[in-house]
Amino acid sequence: MKGTDVMKTDLVTGAAGFIGAEIARELLKQGRQVVTIDNLSTGAEEHIPENVIFIKGDTFDKEVLEKLEKYNIENIYHIAGQSGGITSYDDPVYDMNSNIKSTLLLLDYAAEHKCQSFIYASSMAVYGDENQCPIIEETAIIKPNTFYGIGKMASENYMRIYAEQFGIKCTALRFCNIYGPGQNMENLRQGMVSIFMSQAIKNKHIHVMGSEKRFRDFVYIDDVVRACIMAADGKEKERFNVYSIATNRKTTVEELIRLIQKVMPFEVSVEYKGSTPGDQFGVYCSYELIKKNLGWTPKIDLQNGLAKMSGWALGDKQKGK
Ligand SMILES: NC(=O)c1ccc[n+]([C@@H]2O[C@H](COP(=O)([O-])OP(=O)(O)OC[C@H]3O[C@@H](n4cnc5c(N)ncnc54)[C@H](O)[C@@H]3O)[C@@H](O)[C@H]2O)c1
Known part of the structure:
Protein backbone atom coordinates (compact mmCIF):
# COMPACT_ATOMS: atom_id res chain seq x y z
CA MET A 1 0.00 0.00 0.00
CA LYS A 2 1.34 3.44 -0.95
CA GLY A 3 1.49 6.37 1.47
CA THR A 4 -0.73 9.46 1.39
CA ASP A 5 2.02 11.95 0.49
CA VAL A 6 1.88 12.33 -3.30
CA MET A 7 5.46 13.59 -3.66
CA LYS A 8 7.91 11.07 -5.02
CA THR A 9 10.20 10.33 -2.17
CA ASP A 10 13.41 8.42 -1.62
CA LEU A 11 14.44 6.87 1.67
CA VAL A 12 18.14 7.24 2.41
CA THR A 13 18.97 5.51 5.67
CA GLY A 14 21.98 6.91 7.53
CA ALA A 15 21.89 10.49 6.19
CA ALA A 16 23.49 11.75 9.41
CA GLY A 17 26.62 9.88 8.33
CA PHE A 18 29.22 10.38 5.63
CA ILE A 19 27.88 8.59 2.54
CA GLY A 20 24.14 8.84 3.31
CA ALA A 21 24.35 12.64 3.71
CA GLU A 22 25.99 13.05 0.31
CA ILE A 23 23.45 10.81 -1.45
CA ALA A 24 20.61 12.72 0.22
CA ARG A 25 22.13 16.06 -0.81
CA GLU A 26 22.37 14.98 -4.45
CA LEU A 27 18.79 13.65 -4.52
CA LEU A 28 17.50 16.93 -3.07
CA LYS A 29 19.41 18.77 -5.80
CA GLN A 30 17.57 16.63 -8.34
CA GLY A 31 14.26 17.82 -6.86
CA ARG A 32 13.36 14.68 -4.94
CA GLN A 33 11.89 14.58 -1.44
CA VAL A 34 14.19 12.67 0.91
CA VAL A 35 13.42 10.92 4.20
CA THR A 36 16.10 9.47 6.41
CA ILE A 37 16.16 7.12 9.38
CA ASP A 38 19.23 7.46 11.56
CA ASN A 39 19.94 6.47 15.15
CA LEU A 40 22.85 8.94 15.43
CA SER A 41 25.17 6.16 16.65
CA THR A 42 28.07 7.42 14.51
CA GLY A 43 26.29 10.22 12.64
CA ALA A 44 25.31 13.66 13.88
CA GLU A 45 21.98 15.42 13.44
CA GLU A 46 23.67 18.62 12.22
CA HIS A 47 25.25 16.60 9.41
CA ILE A 48 21.83 15.76 7.88
CA PRO A 49 21.34 18.04 4.87
CA GLU A 50 18.73 20.75 5.28
CA ASN A 51 15.23 19.77 4.07
CA VAL A 52 15.74 16.05 4.63
CA ILE A 53 12.86 14.65 6.71
CA PHE A 54 14.48 13.06 9.75
CA ILE A 55 13.10 10.05 11.61
CA LYS A 56 15.27 9.28 14.61
CA GLY A 57 15.61 5.59 15.44
CA ASP A 58 17.00 2.21 14.54
CA THR A 59 16.48 0.79 11.07
CA PHE A 60 15.89 -2.60 12.70
CA ASP A 61 12.96 -1.31 14.78
CA LYS A 62 9.57 -2.09 13.19
CA GLU A 63 7.90 0.80 15.02
CA VAL A 64 10.38 3.20 13.49
CA LEU A 65 9.73 1.84 10.01
CA GLU A 66 5.98 2.35 10.55
CA LYS A 67 6.67 6.10 10.53
CA LEU A 68 7.37 5.76 6.78
CA GLU A 69 3.72 4.90 6.12
CA LYS A 70 2.65 8.39 5.10
CA TYR A 71 5.34 8.73 2.43
CA ASN A 72 5.32 7.52 -1.12
CA ILE A 73 8.74 5.86 -1.12
CA GLU A 74 10.03 5.00 -4.59
CA ASN A 75 13.66 4.11 -4.01
CA ILE A 76 15.37 2.88 -0.88
CA TYR A 77 19.06 3.61 -0.43
CA HIS A 78 19.94 1.50 2.57
CA ILE A 79 23.18 3.09 3.71
CA ALA A 80 22.88 3.08 7.52
CA GLY A 81 24.68 0.35 9.37
CA GLN A 82 27.32 -0.53 11.86
CA SER A 83 30.11 0.49 9.52
CA GLY A 84 33.38 -0.96 10.78
CA GLY A 85 35.11 -4.34 10.71
CA ILE A 86 36.93 -3.92 14.00
CA THR A 87 33.93 -2.31 15.71
CA SER A 88 31.74 -5.28 14.71
CA TYR A 89 33.45 -7.19 17.53
CA ASP A 90 32.33 -4.64 20.18
CA ASP A 91 28.76 -5.90 20.11
CA PRO A 92 28.18 -8.62 17.49
CA VAL A 93 24.46 -8.83 18.21
CA TYR A 94 24.02 -5.11 17.59
CA ASP A 95 26.11 -5.52 14.44
CA MET A 96 23.79 -8.31 13.31
CA ASN A 97 20.66 -6.27 13.99
CA SER A 98 22.09 -3.18 12.41
CA ASN A 99 23.47 -4.86 9.31
CA ILE A 100 21.16 -7.84 8.70
CA LYS A 101 17.80 -7.42 10.48
CA SER A 102 17.52 -3.85 9.19
CA THR A 103 18.02 -5.00 5.59
CA LEU A 104 15.43 -7.73 5.96
CA LEU A 105 12.81 -5.36 7.43
CA LEU A 106 13.46 -2.72 4.79
CA LEU A 107 13.24 -5.30 1.99
CA ASP A 108 9.93 -6.38 3.43
CA TYR A 109 8.80 -2.77 3.42
CA ALA A 110 9.94 -2.43 -0.21
CA ALA A 111 8.00 -5.54 -1.23
CA GLU A 112 4.84 -4.47 0.57
CA HIS A 113 4.98 -0.94 -0.83
CA LYS A 114 6.13 -1.95 -4.31
CA CYS A 115 9.18 0.29 -4.21
CA GLN A 116 11.02 0.72 -7.48
CA SER A 117 14.52 -0.12 -6.35
CA PHE A 118 16.56 -1.10 -3.33
CA ILE A 119 20.19 0.02 -3.25
CA TYR A 120 22.43 -1.33 -0.54
CA ALA A 121 25.79 -0.17 0.86
CA SER A 122 27.63 -3.47 0.88
CA SER A 123 31.37 -3.72 1.24
CA MET A 124 34.53 -5.23 -0.16
CA ALA A 125 34.68 -6.83 3.30
CA VAL A 126 32.61 -9.69 1.82
CA TYR A 127 35.67 -10.76 -0.22
CA GLY A 128 38.01 -11.65 2.64
CA ASP A 129 41.62 -12.48 1.86
CA GLU A 130 41.58 -15.39 -0.55
CA ASN A 131 41.08 -13.56 -3.85
CA GLN A 132 43.52 -12.57 -6.58
CA CYS A 133 43.39 -8.86 -7.29
CA PRO A 134 41.82 -7.17 -9.08
CA ILE A 135 38.78 -8.91 -7.67
CA ILE A 136 36.02 -9.60 -10.19
CA GLU A 137 32.50 -9.94 -8.80
CA GLU A 138 31.42 -12.93 -10.88
CA THR A 139 34.37 -15.14 -9.95
CA ALA A 140 35.26 -13.86 -6.47
CA ILE A 141 35.49 -16.05 -3.41
CA ILE A 142 33.11 -14.65 -0.80
CA LYS A 143 34.68 -15.40 2.58
CA PRO A 144 34.48 -12.46 4.99
CA ASN A 145 36.98 -12.14 7.86
CA THR A 146 34.78 -10.16 10.24
CA PHE A 147 31.27 -10.14 11.69
CA TYR A 148 30.79 -6.95 9.70
CA GLY A 149 31.56 -8.76 6.43
CA ILE A 150 29.19 -11.56 7.36
CA GLY A 151 26.42 -9.01 7.86
CA LYS A 152 27.00 -7.52 4.42
CA MET A 153 27.10 -10.96 2.83
CA ALA A 154 23.87 -12.02 4.53
CA SER A 155 22.13 -8.80 3.49
CA GLU A 156 23.14 -9.37 -0.12
CA ASN A 157 21.61 -12.84 0.03
CA TYR A 158 18.33 -11.54 1.45
CA MET A 159 18.30 -9.07 -1.43
CA ARG A 160 18.81 -11.86 -3.94
CA ILE A 161 15.81 -13.73 -2.54
CA TYR A 162 13.63 -10.62 -2.51
CA ALA A 163 14.63 -9.91 -6.12
CA GLU A 164 14.07 -13.48 -7.33
CA GLN A 165 10.92 -14.28 -5.37
CA PHE A 166 9.25 -10.89 -4.84
CA GLY A 167 10.46 -8.98 -7.91
CA ILE A 168 12.14 -6.05 -6.11
CA LYS A 169 14.98 -4.58 -8.15
CA CYS A 170 17.92 -4.89 -5.79
CA THR A 171 21.49 -3.68 -6.23
CA ALA A 172 24.28 -4.37 -3.77
CA LEU A 173 27.19 -1.99 -4.16
CA ARG A 174 30.36 -3.37 -2.62
CA PHE A 175 32.15 -0.19 -1.66
CA CYS A 176 35.92 -0.21 -1.45
CA ASN A 177 37.49 2.45 0.81
CA ILE A 178 35.45 5.61 0.45
CA TYR A 179 36.93 8.97 1.36
CA GLY A 180 36.29 12.65 0.84
CA PRO A 181 34.88 15.84 2.34
CA GLY A 182 32.20 15.16 4.94
CA GLN A 183 33.93 12.08 6.37
CA ASN A 184 33.95 11.93 10.15
CA ASP A 217 41.31 0.73 -3.43
CA PHE A 218 40.27 4.32 -2.58
CA VAL A 219 37.12 5.79 -4.12
CA TYR A 220 36.13 9.44 -3.92
CA ILE A 221 32.72 10.19 -2.40
CA ASP A 222 31.27 11.96 -5.47
CA ASP A 223 31.94 8.88 -7.58
CA VAL A 224 30.13 6.76 -4.99
CA VAL A 225 27.06 9.01 -4.93
CA ARG A 226 26.89 8.85 -8.73
CA ALA A 227 27.11 5.04 -8.63
CA CYS A 228 24.25 4.80 -6.12
CA ILE A 229 21.91 7.01 -8.14
CA MET A 230 22.83 5.33 -11.44
CA ALA A 231 22.10 1.97 -9.81
CA ALA A 232 18.63 3.14 -8.69
CA ASP A 233 17.86 4.26 -12.24
CA GLY A 234 19.50 1.18 -13.82
CA LYS A 235 17.59 -0.74 -16.46
CA GLU A 236 19.44 -4.05 -16.23
CA LYS A 237 17.54 -7.16 -17.22
CA GLU A 238 18.46 -8.94 -13.98
CA ARG A 239 16.47 -8.01 -10.87
CA PHE A 240 19.49 -8.58 -8.61
CA ASN A 241 22.86 -7.03 -9.35
CA VAL A 242 26.10 -6.83 -7.42
CA TYR A 243 28.83 -4.35 -8.32
CA SER A 244 32.16 -3.41 -6.82
CA ILE A 245 32.54 0.34 -6.47
CA ALA A 246 36.23 0.58 -7.08
CA THR A 247 38.98 2.17 -9.16
CA ASN A 248 40.99 -0.96 -10.04
CA CYS A 285 38.69 -4.47 -7.46
CA SER A 286 37.68 -4.35 -11.09
CA TYR A 287 34.79 -2.05 -12.00
CA GLU A 288 34.22 -3.59 -15.46
CA LEU A 289 30.80 -4.99 -14.56
CA ILE A 290 29.19 -1.71 -13.48
CA LYS A 291 30.89 0.01 -16.41
CA LYS A 292 29.37 -2.52 -18.82
CA ASN A 293 25.88 -2.52 -17.27
CA LEU A 294 25.45 1.10 -16.16
CA GLY A 295 28.28 3.05 -17.77
CA TRP A 296 29.79 4.04 -14.41
CA THR A 297 33.51 4.74 -14.12
CA PRO A 298 35.36 6.54 -11.32
CA LYS A 299 36.30 10.11 -12.26
N1 LIG B 1 33.05 4.52 4.26
C1 LIG B 1 33.52 3.45 3.67
O1 LIG B 1 34.68 3.38 3.26
C2 LIG B 1 32.63 2.25 3.46
C3 LIG B 1 33.16 1.13 2.80
C4 LIG B 1 32.36 0.02 2.62
C5 LIG B 1 31.03 0.04 3.03
N2 LIG B 1 30.54 1.13 3.67
C6 LIG B 1 29.15 1.10 4.13
O2 LIG B 1 28.50 2.29 3.78
C7 LIG B 1 27.56 2.66 4.78
C8 LIG B 1 27.79 4.08 5.23
O3 LIG B 1 29.11 4.24 5.67
P1 LIG B 1 29.64 5.63 6.20
O4 LIG B 1 31.09 5.67 5.95
O5 LIG B 1 28.76 6.72 5.69
O6 LIG B 1 29.42 5.42 7.75
P2 LIG B 1 28.90 6.46 8.86
O7 LIG B 1 29.16 5.80 10.15
O8 LIG B 1 29.44 7.81 8.60
O9 LIG B 1 27.34 6.51 8.58
C9 LIG B 1 26.45 5.53 9.03
C10 LIG B 1 25.19 6.23 9.49
O10 LIG B 1 24.22 5.25 9.83
C11 LIG B 1 23.71 5.50 11.14
N3 LIG B 1 23.35 4.20 11.69
C12 LIG B 1 24.18 3.17 11.98
N4 LIG B 1 23.48 2.11 12.40
C13 LIG B 1 22.18 2.47 12.36
C14 LIG B 1 20.96 1.81 12.66
N5 LIG B 1 20.94 0.55 13.06
N6 LIG B 1 19.81 2.50 12.53
C15 LIG B 1 19.80 3.78 12.10
N7 LIG B 1 20.92 4.45 11.81
C16 LIG B 1 22.09 3.81 11.92
C17 LIG B 1 24.82 6.22 11.88
O11 LIG B 1 24.38 7.01 12.95
C18 LIG B 1 25.42 7.07 10.75
O12 LIG B 1 24.77 8.30 10.63
C19 LIG B 1 27.71 1.64 5.92
O13 LIG B 1 26.71 0.67 5.79
C20 LIG B 1 29.07 1.04 5.65
O14 LIG B 1 29.15 -0.27 6.11
C21 LIG B 1 31.31 2.24 3.89
Whole structure:
Protein backbone atom coordinates (compact mmCIF):
# COMPACT_ATOMS: atom_id res chain seq x y z
CA MET A 1 0.00 0.00 0.00
CA LYS A 2 1.34 3.44 -0.95
CA GLY A 3 1.49 6.37 1.47
CA THR A 4 -0.73 9.46 1.39
CA ASP A 5 2.02 11.95 0.49
CA VAL A 6 1.88 12.33 -3.30
CA MET A 7 5.46 13.59 -3.66
CA LYS A 8 7.91 11.07 -5.02
CA THR A 9 10.20 10.33 -2.17
CA ASP A 10 13.41 8.42 -1.62
CA LEU A 11 14.44 6.87 1.67
CA VAL A 12 18.14 7.24 2.41
CA THR A 13 18.97 5.51 5.67
CA GLY A 14 21.98 6.91 7.53
CA ALA A 15 21.89 10.49 6.19
CA ALA A 16 23.49 11.75 9.41
CA GLY A 17 26.62 9.88 8.33
CA PHE A 18 29.22 10.38 5.63
CA ILE A 19 27.88 8.59 2.54
CA GLY A 20 24.14 8.84 3.31
CA ALA A 21 24.35 12.64 3.71
CA GLU A 22 25.99 13.05 0.31
CA ILE A 23 23.45 10.81 -1.45
CA ALA A 24 20.61 12.72 0.22
CA ARG A 25 22.13 16.06 -0.81
CA GLU A 26 22.37 14.98 -4.45
CA LEU A 27 18.79 13.65 -4.52
CA LEU A 28 17.50 16.93 -3.07
CA LYS A 29 19.41 18.77 -5.80
CA GLN A 30 17.57 16.63 -8.34
CA GLY A 31 14.26 17.82 -6.86
CA ARG A 32 13.36 14.68 -4.94
CA GLN A 33 11.89 14.58 -1.44
CA VAL A 34 14.19 12.67 0.91
CA VAL A 35 13.42 10.92 4.20
CA THR A 36 16.10 9.47 6.41
CA ILE A 37 16.16 7.12 9.38
CA ASP A 38 19.23 7.46 11.56
CA ASN A 39 19.94 6.47 15.15
CA LEU A 40 22.85 8.94 15.43
CA SER A 41 25.17 6.16 16.65
CA THR A 42 28.07 7.42 14.51
CA GLY A 43 26.29 10.22 12.64
CA ALA A 44 25.31 13.66 13.88
CA GLU A 45 21.98 15.42 13.44
CA GLU A 46 23.67 18.62 12.22
CA HIS A 47 25.25 16.60 9.41
CA ILE A 48 21.83 15.76 7.88
CA PRO A 49 21.34 18.04 4.87
CA GLU A 50 18.73 20.75 5.28
CA ASN A 51 15.23 19.77 4.07
CA VAL A 52 15.74 16.05 4.63
CA ILE A 53 12.86 14.65 6.71
CA PHE A 54 14.48 13.06 9.75
CA ILE A 55 13.10 10.05 11.61
CA LYS A 56 15.27 9.28 14.61
CA GLY A 57 15.61 5.59 15.44
CA ASP A 58 17.00 2.21 14.54
CA THR A 59 16.48 0.79 11.07
CA PHE A 60 15.89 -2.60 12.70
CA ASP A 61 12.96 -1.31 14.78
CA LYS A 62 9.57 -2.09 13.19
CA GLU A 63 7.90 0.80 15.02
CA VAL A 64 10.38 3.20 13.49
CA LEU A 65 9.73 1.84 10.01
CA GLU A 66 5.98 2.35 10.55
CA LYS A 67 6.67 6.10 10.53
CA LEU A 68 7.37 5.76 6.78
CA GLU A 69 3.72 4.90 6.12
CA LYS A 70 2.65 8.39 5.10
CA TYR A 71 5.34 8.73 2.43
CA ASN A 72 5.32 7.52 -1.12
CA ILE A 73 8.74 5.86 -1.12
CA GLU A 74 10.03 5.00 -4.59
CA ASN A 75 13.66 4.11 -4.01
CA ILE A 76 15.37 2.88 -0.88
CA TYR A 77 19.06 3.61 -0.43
CA HIS A 78 19.94 1.50 2.57
CA ILE A 79 23.18 3.09 3.71
CA ALA A 80 22.88 3.08 7.52
CA GLY A 81 24.68 0.35 9.37
CA GLN A 82 27.32 -0.53 11.86
CA SER A 83 30.11 0.49 9.52
CA GLY A 84 33.38 -0.96 10.78
CA GLY A 85 35.11 -4.34 10.71
CA ILE A 86 36.93 -3.92 14.00
CA THR A 87 33.93 -2.31 15.71
CA SER A 88 31.74 -5.28 14.71
CA TYR A 89 33.45 -7.19 17.53
CA ASP A 90 32.33 -4.64 20.18
CA ASP A 91 28.76 -5.90 20.11
CA PRO A 92 28.18 -8.62 17.49
CA VAL A 93 24.46 -8.83 18.21
CA TYR A 94 24.02 -5.11 17.59
CA ASP A 95 26.11 -5.52 14.44
CA MET A 96 23.79 -8.31 13.31
CA ASN A 97 20.66 -6.27 13.99
CA SER A 98 22.09 -3.18 12.41
CA ASN A 99 23.47 -4.86 9.31
CA ILE A 100 21.16 -7.84 8.70
CA LYS A 101 17.80 -7.42 10.48
CA SER A 102 17.52 -3.85 9.19
CA THR A 103 18.02 -5.00 5.59
CA LEU A 104 15.43 -7.73 5.96
CA LEU A 105 12.81 -5.36 7.43
CA LEU A 106 13.46 -2.72 4.79
CA LEU A 107 13.24 -5.30 1.99
CA ASP A 108 9.93 -6.38 3.43
CA TYR A 109 8.80 -2.77 3.42
CA ALA A 110 9.94 -2.43 -0.21
CA ALA A 111 8.00 -5.54 -1.23
CA GLU A 112 4.84 -4.47 0.57
CA HIS A 113 4.98 -0.94 -0.83
CA LYS A 114 6.13 -1.95 -4.31
CA CYS A 115 9.18 0.29 -4.21
CA GLN A 116 11.02 0.72 -7.48
CA SER A 117 14.52 -0.12 -6.35
CA PHE A 118 16.56 -1.10 -3.33
CA ILE A 119 20.19 0.02 -3.25
CA TYR A 120 22.43 -1.33 -0.54
CA ALA A 121 25.79 -0.17 0.86
CA SER A 122 27.63 -3.47 0.88
CA SER A 123 31.37 -3.72 1.24
CA MET A 124 34.53 -5.23 -0.16
CA ALA A 125 34.68 -6.83 3.30
CA VAL A 126 32.61 -9.69 1.82
CA TYR A 127 35.67 -10.76 -0.22
CA GLY A 128 38.01 -11.65 2.64
CA ASP A 129 41.62 -12.48 1.86
CA GLU A 130 41.58 -15.39 -0.55
CA ASN A 131 41.08 -13.56 -3.85
CA GLN A 132 43.52 -12.57 -6.58
CA CYS A 133 43.39 -8.86 -7.29
CA PRO A 134 41.82 -7.17 -9.08
CA ILE A 135 38.78 -8.91 -7.67
CA ILE A 136 36.02 -9.60 -10.19
CA GLU A 137 32.50 -9.94 -8.80
CA GLU A 138 31.42 -12.93 -10.88
CA THR A 139 34.37 -15.14 -9.95
CA ALA A 140 35.26 -13.86 -6.47
CA ILE A 141 35.49 -16.05 -3.41
CA ILE A 142 33.11 -14.65 -0.80
CA LYS A 143 34.68 -15.40 2.58
CA PRO A 144 34.48 -12.46 4.99
CA ASN A 145 36.98 -12.14 7.86
CA THR A 146 34.78 -10.16 10.24
CA PHE A 147 31.27 -10.14 11.69
CA TYR A 148 30.79 -6.95 9.70
CA GLY A 149 31.56 -8.76 6.43
CA ILE A 150 29.19 -11.56 7.36
CA GLY A 151 26.42 -9.01 7.86
CA LYS A 152 27.00 -7.52 4.42
CA MET A 153 27.10 -10.96 2.83
CA ALA A 154 23.87 -12.02 4.53
CA SER A 155 22.13 -8.80 3.49
CA GLU A 156 23.14 -9.37 -0.12
CA ASN A 157 21.61 -12.84 0.03
CA TYR A 158 18.33 -11.54 1.45
CA MET A 159 18.30 -9.07 -1.43
CA ARG A 160 18.81 -11.86 -3.94
CA ILE A 161 15.81 -13.73 -2.54
CA TYR A 162 13.63 -10.62 -2.51
CA ALA A 163 14.63 -9.91 -6.12
CA GLU A 164 14.07 -13.48 -7.33
CA GLN A 165 10.92 -14.28 -5.37
CA PHE A 166 9.25 -10.89 -4.84
CA GLY A 167 10.46 -8.98 -7.91
CA ILE A 168 12.14 -6.05 -6.11
CA LYS A 169 14.98 -4.58 -8.15
CA CYS A 170 17.92 -4.89 -5.79
CA THR A 171 21.49 -3.68 -6.23
CA ALA A 172 24.28 -4.37 -3.77
CA LEU A 173 27.19 -1.99 -4.16
CA ARG A 174 30.36 -3.37 -2.62
CA PHE A 175 32.15 -0.19 -1.66
CA CYS A 176 35.92 -0.21 -1.45
CA ASN A 177 37.49 2.45 0.81
CA ILE A 178 35.45 5.61 0.45
CA TYR A 179 36.93 8.97 1.36
CA GLY A 180 36.29 12.65 0.84
CA PRO A 181 34.88 15.84 2.34
CA GLY A 182 32.20 15.16 4.94
CA GLN A 183 33.93 12.08 6.37
CA ASN A 184 33.95 11.93 10.15
CA MET A 185 37.36 13.24 11.25
CA GLU A 186 36.71 12.59 14.94
CA ASN A 187 36.05 8.86 14.75
CA LEU A 188 39.49 7.28 14.82
CA ARG A 189 38.18 3.73 14.41
CA GLN A 190 36.61 4.11 11.00
CA GLY A 191 37.97 5.12 7.57
CA MET A 192 41.63 4.73 6.66
CA VAL A 193 42.00 8.11 4.92
CA SER A 194 40.06 10.07 7.54
CA ILE A 195 42.02 8.45 10.40
CA PHE A 196 45.43 9.25 8.89
CA MET A 197 44.46 12.70 7.68
CA SER A 198 42.93 13.61 10.99
CA GLN A 199 46.11 12.52 12.84
CA ALA A 200 48.22 14.50 10.37
CA ILE A 201 46.17 17.66 11.00
CA LYS A 202 45.88 17.28 14.78
CA ASN A 203 49.35 15.93 15.64
CA LYS A 204 51.52 16.44 12.56
CA HIS A 205 52.23 12.78 13.12
CA ILE A 206 50.62 9.61 11.76
CA HIS A 207 50.61 6.40 13.76
CA VAL A 208 49.93 3.42 11.49
CA MET A 209 48.79 0.14 13.04
CA GLY A 210 49.52 -2.81 10.75
CA SER A 211 51.81 -3.31 7.80
CA GLU A 212 52.70 -0.49 5.42
CA LYS A 213 52.48 -3.08 2.61
CA ARG A 214 48.71 -3.54 3.08
CA PHE A 215 46.82 -2.14 0.13
CA ARG A 216 43.41 -0.74 -0.66
CA ASP A 217 41.31 0.73 -3.43
CA PHE A 218 40.27 4.32 -2.58
CA VAL A 219 37.12 5.79 -4.12
CA TYR A 220 36.13 9.44 -3.92
CA ILE A 221 32.72 10.19 -2.40
CA ASP A 222 31.27 11.96 -5.47
CA ASP A 223 31.94 8.88 -7.58
CA VAL A 224 30.13 6.76 -4.99
CA VAL A 225 27.06 9.01 -4.93
CA ARG A 226 26.89 8.85 -8.73
CA ALA A 227 27.11 5.04 -8.63
CA CYS A 228 24.25 4.80 -6.12
CA ILE A 229 21.91 7.01 -8.14
CA MET A 230 22.83 5.33 -11.44
CA ALA A 231 22.10 1.97 -9.81
CA ALA A 232 18.63 3.14 -8.69
CA ASP A 233 17.86 4.26 -12.24
CA GLY A 234 19.50 1.18 -13.82
CA LYS A 235 17.59 -0.74 -16.46
CA GLU A 236 19.44 -4.05 -16.23
CA LYS A 237 17.54 -7.16 -17.22
CA GLU A 238 18.46 -8.94 -13.98
CA ARG A 239 16.47 -8.01 -10.87
CA PHE A 240 19.49 -8.58 -8.61
CA ASN A 241 22.86 -7.03 -9.35
CA VAL A 242 26.10 -6.83 -7.42
CA TYR A 243 28.83 -4.35 -8.32
CA SER A 244 32.16 -3.41 -6.82
CA ILE A 245 32.54 0.34 -6.47
CA ALA A 246 36.23 0.58 -7.08
CA THR A 247 38.98 2.17 -9.16
CA ASN A 248 40.99 -0.96 -10.04
CA ARG A 249 44.02 0.84 -8.53
CA LYS A 250 46.21 -0.68 -5.86
CA THR A 251 47.46 1.82 -3.27
CA THR A 252 49.62 0.62 -0.40
CA VAL A 253 49.33 2.18 3.03
CA GLU A 254 52.84 3.52 2.51
CA GLU A 255 51.79 5.28 -0.72
CA LEU A 256 48.67 6.68 0.90
CA ILE A 257 50.72 8.16 3.74
CA ARG A 258 53.13 9.74 1.26
CA LEU A 259 50.23 11.32 -0.65
CA ILE A 260 48.71 12.66 2.57
CA GLN A 261 52.08 14.08 3.60
CA LYS A 262 52.21 15.80 0.19
CA VAL A 263 48.86 17.58 0.54
CA MET A 264 49.55 18.83 4.08
CA PRO A 265 50.94 22.37 4.27
CA PHE A 266 53.36 21.26 7.03
CA GLU A 267 55.77 18.38 7.75
CA VAL A 268 54.07 15.20 8.99
CA SER A 269 56.06 12.37 10.61
CA VAL A 270 55.00 8.72 10.50
CA GLU A 271 55.45 5.70 12.73
CA TYR A 272 54.41 2.06 12.16
CA LYS A 273 53.50 0.26 15.40
CA GLY A 274 50.96 -2.40 16.45
CA SER A 275 48.44 -4.37 14.41
CA THR A 276 44.75 -4.48 13.56
CA PRO A 277 43.32 -8.00 13.97
CA GLY A 278 40.83 -9.12 11.33
CA ASP A 279 41.99 -6.45 8.89
CA GLN A 280 42.08 -7.57 5.24
CA PHE A 281 45.63 -7.47 3.93
CA GLY A 282 45.02 -6.26 0.43
CA VAL A 283 42.07 -5.53 -1.82
CA TYR A 284 41.50 -3.75 -5.08
CA CYS A 285 38.69 -4.47 -7.46
CA SER A 286 37.68 -4.35 -11.09
CA TYR A 287 34.79 -2.05 -12.00
CA GLU A 288 34.22 -3.59 -15.46
CA LEU A 289 30.80 -4.99 -14.56
CA ILE A 290 29.19 -1.71 -13.48
CA LYS A 291 30.89 0.01 -16.41
CA LYS A 292 29.37 -2.52 -18.82
CA ASN A 293 25.88 -2.52 -17.27
CA LEU A 294 25.45 1.10 -16.16
CA GLY A 295 28.28 3.05 -17.77
CA TRP A 296 29.79 4.04 -14.41
CA THR A 297 33.51 4.74 -14.12
CA PRO A 298 35.36 6.54 -11.32
CA LYS A 299 36.30 10.11 -12.26
CA ILE A 300 38.47 11.42 -9.42
CA ASP A 301 41.91 9.96 -8.79
CA LEU A 302 43.41 9.66 -5.35
CA GLN A 303 45.80 12.59 -5.64
CA ASN A 304 43.04 15.01 -6.65
CA GLY A 305 40.60 13.54 -4.17
CA LEU A 306 43.04 13.92 -1.29
CA ALA A 307 43.73 17.52 -2.31
CA LYS A 308 39.98 18.28 -2.21
CA MET A 309 39.56 16.48 1.09
CA SER A 310 42.51 18.18 2.76
CA GLY A 311 41.21 21.59 1.59
CA TRP A 312 37.95 20.79 3.35
CA ALA A 313 39.52 19.23 6.43
CA LEU A 314 41.95 22.09 6.94
CA GLY A 315 38.99 24.42 7.22
CA ASP A 316 38.31 25.71 3.75
CA LYS A 317 35.13 23.68 3.43
CA GLN A 318 33.85 25.50 0.33
CA LYS A 319 36.97 24.62 -1.63
CA GLY A 320 36.61 20.96 -0.73
CA LYS A 321 33.38 20.32 -2.66
N1 LIG B 1 33.05 4.52 4.26
C1 LIG B 1 33.52 3.45 3.67
O1 LIG B 1 34.68 3.38 3.26
C2 LIG B 1 32.63 2.25 3.46
C3 LIG B 1 33.16 1.13 2.80
C4 LIG B 1 32.36 0.02 2.62
C5 LIG B 1 31.03 0.04 3.03
N2 LIG B 1 30.54 1.13 3.67
C6 LIG B 1 29.15 1.10 4.13
O2 LIG B 1 28.50 2.29 3.78
C7 LIG B 1 27.56 2.66 4.78
C8 LIG B 1 27.79 4.08 5.23
O3 LIG B 1 29.11 4.24 5.67
P1 LIG B 1 29.64 5.63 6.20
O4 LIG B 1 31.09 5.67 5.95
O5 LIG B 1 28.76 6.72 5.69
O6 LIG B 1 29.42 5.42 7.75
P2 LIG B 1 28.90 6.46 8.86
O7 LIG B 1 29.16 5.80 10.15
O8 LIG B 1 29.44 7.81 8.60
O9 LIG B 1 27.34 6.51 8.58
C9 LIG B 1 26.45 5.53 9.03
C10 LIG B 1 25.19 6.23 9.49
O10 LIG B 1 24.22 5.25 9.83
C11 LIG B 1 23.71 5.50 11.14
N3 LIG B 1 23.35 4.20 11.69
C12 LIG B 1 24.18 3.17 11.98
N4 LIG B 1 23.48 2.11 12.40
C13 LIG B 1 22.18 2.47 12.36
C14 LIG B 1 20.96 1.81 12.66
N5 LIG B 1 20.94 0.55 13.06
N6 LIG B 1 19.81 2.50 12.53
C15 LIG B 1 19.80 3.78 12.10
N7 LIG B 1 20.92 4.45 11.81
C16 LIG B 1 22.09 3.81 11.92
C17 LIG B 1 24.82 6.22 11.88
O11 LIG B 1 24.38 7.01 12.95
C18 LIG B 1 25.42 7.07 10.75
O12 LIG B 1 24.77 8.30 10.63
C19 LIG B 1 27.71 1.64 5.92
O13 LIG B 1 26.71 0.67 5.79
C20 LIG B 1 29.07 1.04 5.65
O14 LIG B 1 29.15 -0.27 6.11
C21 LIG B 1 31.31 2.24 3.89
